[in-house]
Amino acid sequence: MPLPNAFRRDGEPMPGHYPVELLVCPRCHLGQLSAIVDPNVMYTNYPYVTSPSDTMKEHFKRLWDTLNAERKINAVVEIGSNDGLLLEHFRNFGAQQVLGIDPAENLVDVCCIKRGIPAICSLFNREAAEETLDTMPAPIDLILARHVFCHIDNWRQFIDDVTVICSKNTVVCLEVPYAHDTVENCEWDTVYAEHLNYLTLQAMEHLLSDSALHLHHVVRFPIHGGAIALLLRRNDAVEPPSASVDEFLASERCSLEDWQRFGQKANEQIGALKALVKKLRSEGKRVVGYGASAKSTVWINAMGLRRSDIECVYDGTPQKQYCTIPGTDIPVRHEGAFYADAADYAVVWAWNFLSEVITKNKKWTEGGGKFIVPVPEVRILE
Numbered sequence: 001m002p003l004p005n006a007f008r009r010d011g012e013p014m015p016g017h018y019p020v021e022l023l024v025c026p027r028c029h030l031g032q033l034s035a036i037v038d039p040n041v042m043y044t045n046y047p048y049v050t051s052p053s054d055t056m057k058e059h060f061k062r063l064w065d066t067l068n069a070e071r072k073i074n075a076v077v078e079i080g081s082n083d084g085l086l087l088e089h090f091r092n093f094g095a096q097q098v099l100g101i102d103p104a105e106n107l108v109d110v111c112c113i114k115r116g117i118p119a120i121c122s123l124f125n126r127e128a129a130e131e132t133l134d135t136m137p138a139p140i141d142l143i144l145a146r147h148v149f150c151h152i153d154n155w156r157q158f159i160d161d162v163t164v165i166c167s168k169n170t171v172v173c174l175e176v177p178y179a180h181d182t183v184e185n186c187e188w189d190t191v192y193a194e195h196l197n198y199l200t201l202q203a204m205e206h207l208l209s210d211s212a213l214h215l216h217h218v219v220r221f222p223i224h225g226g227a228i229a230l231l232l233r234r235n236d237a238v239e240p241p242s243a244s245v246d247e248f249l250a251s252e253r254c255s256l257e258d259w260q261r262f263g264q265k266a267n268e269q270i271g272a273l274k275a276l277v278k279k280l281r282s283e284g285k286r287v288v289g290y291g292a293s294a295k296s297t298v299w300i301n302a303m304g305l306r307r308s309d310i311e312c313v314y315d316g317t318p319q320k321q322y323c324t325i326p327g328t329d330i331p332v333r334h335e336g337a338f339y340a341d342a343a344d345y346a347v348v349w350a351w352n353f354l355s356e357v358i359t360k361n362k363k364w365t366e367g368g369g370k371f372i373v374p375v376p377e378v379r380i381l382e
């Protein structure tokens with residue numbers, strides 16, 4: 001697979017291809033990639049920006065309400081703060097002090113500064129933790145890392161570095177895709193070079209067993225096909241852990257057999273979508289994609305399709321427009337041109353925002369356009 005977010009314009013050098021092989025621990029059912037790509041290659045120039053969508057705004061509000069109920073949030077540090085969108089919202093909801101940490105120079109330099117969000121441009125490591133303490137001397141109420149922990153190879157080091165900035169009352173929130181949902185909904189297209197880990201609670205408990213932090217509370221959210229917020233506290237915190245931890249542990253379903261079925265079904269889904277696109281093309285229909293997500297890179301490369309099959313993929317992210325889908329000759333076009341281009345079918349590769357995509361393109365479907373949804377089953381929306 002190419003790196004799924006390596007969106008490049010004509011003439012810009014492309015990083016190479018990497019093996020994507022998922023290994024599963026038979027004991028704690030954690031999934032992990034066998035090959036690790038240097039994070040500097042993946043994240044220094046990063047086109048992924050948090051979607052400024054209604055779905056995301058709703059999620060930020062729910063997350064804020066959950067975390068603010070856990071502890072009144074004044075000072076927040078976000079690890080993997082991307083373009084500062086979440087911190088901007090959290091500041092509007094009432095956080096007095098915010099600080100982001102992110103390695104993407106293109107996002108920190110432009111977006112965070114434009115939003116007035118202070119940010120340290122770095123991968124999160126011991127130096128960044130120490131700089132955080134210098135920059136934000138007040139006790140930190142919340143350390144938040146959304147969809148970051150699954151990108152980390154050395155978990156123990158990460159937890160140790162988090163502990164450096166954690167006071168007795170700090171809540172640490174790691175929001176991650178939940179392996180239980182990944183397996184259950186066959187979200188195989190989320191398996192790519194950036195996602196090194198497919199997390200189970202069993203694995204998390206094991207990891208934390210000899211650390212200074214423990215699992216305090218677990219909350220499930222529907223965002224991105226099913227995520228969990230793991231709330232951690234220092235072992236000397238006074239509040240007792242919530243019953244949610246044991247409840248989740250008891251209901252977690254992703255055995256080795258479940259993971260094997262996941263692999264088989266993934267292959268079936270790849271074959272099903274490829275056959276559908278080929279059939280539609282043979283009938284002279286025009287097929288495009290909607291949402292140049294990393295998932296779209298994974299699907300298109302797995303199916304081995306080209307521009308003659310999928311004309312283009314529409315996306316609202318300026319950083320992706322006028323690039324090609326990594327590993328292919330398929331261009332990314334401005335989302336604003338979708339309606340006027342009037343293709344016959346559009347594969348929704350932003351399926352995690354499906355209801356929003358449907359609502360905003362009602363006119364297109366009323367005019368006869370049809371969406372194809374690839375996950376959990378390949379299907380045409382009628």
Ligand code: TMP
Binds near residue numbers: 314351
């Ligand atoms: P993600 O699933 O990795 O967040 O990627 C979703 C992609 O879809 C992202 O590049 C933004 C894009 N998108 C649109 O272009 N229009 C939309 O309405 C939505 C919700 C997402």
